[in-house]
Amino acid sequence: MAPSEMKTVLTAHPFLEGLPEKYVDMLSKLAFEVHFDQDEVIFREGDPSSLFYLILDGKIALEMGAPGRQIIIQTLEAGDELGWSSLLENTSKQFRARCLEPVRALAFDGARVVNLCEEDHEFGFHIMRRALALVAERLRATRLQTLDVYSPKGARRP
């Protein structure tokens, strides 16, 4: 992907909406395009967190092993982010990420993004605020899921 196209794609991604141009420039130097095939596993539960992805096309399932089965707990697609834990230190993956469709994404080395955040706190504030909003959204969704609101007890009119 050409640098100018990279900047355009980064600017259009919801995660970076409103990010000052100079910081988009910084990120564009770290980003690289990746492709995954359908059913390819991007990472497994327990893998060390390393890359952070902005998804451009395709669909990814976050899966978790349950006794005797594997369940999908969330799907991510174009406009979503994958691997936010790589923006933290010494973390490992909580889920398996498997492609339900061919996926195109921009990847960043999480450690290098964190280093940039350390060097430029204003950039760091922009990134961490977005990361916090993302984590809060995922937490809210997960809480709702755990309430199991559609179970017969919580059902609407029978």
Add this chain to the structure above:
Amino acid sequence: MSTAASAAPPATRPVMEPVPVRVTSVSKETHDTFTLTVAPPPGDPVSAFEPGQFSMLYVYGVGELPISISGDPAVRESLTYTIRSVGQVTYQLVTRQPGDFIGVRGPFGSSWPLKEARGKSVLIVAGGIGLAPLRPAIYSILRHRGDYNRLVILYGSRSPRDLLYRKEFAAWGLLPDTQALSTVDYGGVTWRGHVGVVTTLFRLVRMQPKETVAMICGPEIMMRYAARELEARGLPPEQIHLSMERNMKCGAGFCGHCQMGPYFVCKHGPVFSYPEIKPYLDLYEL
């Protein structure tokens, strides 16, 4: 008294008096949910409903329950109900055979704001069996498609096996200017659709918030979150409508069982605008 006079249905009927109706079909929708169709007497006011209204269905000798009408409001020859079998009365309803009789009272309550939505886009947000009370609104919009802009139907369910009206839902998604997206809370590894709560679908919707009317029906927690999120995304609160459920008994605001703040849900609801009902959404139901 002439035969013709005795066969004509009354223009009005005592509100507590059920009309005997014949069951014409019971079809299985999912592992625990069934669609029951009954034939009311021709021309009887019991079949003249607005989308969003409900009936009281009575299994003789067993009990009576409020059930939303899930069929096409333009079809007056039959009444359709989608029922989840979770208790004694619902079990008895879904195990009726064609030719059996049940009692019906109604229709009761307020309806979806289809007239107010004319000229605007409509966002339908359904959760679980909450799609059933919204289906008549969808039928009505599709029947008068030129009166509305975009139609977006978002539907969340517990798992793939709990999704209602699957073929019909897929067909809606193929219509012009219509977006139909479903999601489940938990998917098996063979599921290729969305997984996540229904509010995660909002970011995939293409419409102008100020020119959109939202109609939400599902578990109350899901409706609270959906309404809040839509408001945060710029939908004017008065353009957000919710269908509430409480312990409805009489259907006419007499008994008080379904009181919610100053409202009787059976009479003033079940469909409320968000500003009307918002102060009472966090009240614990006794």
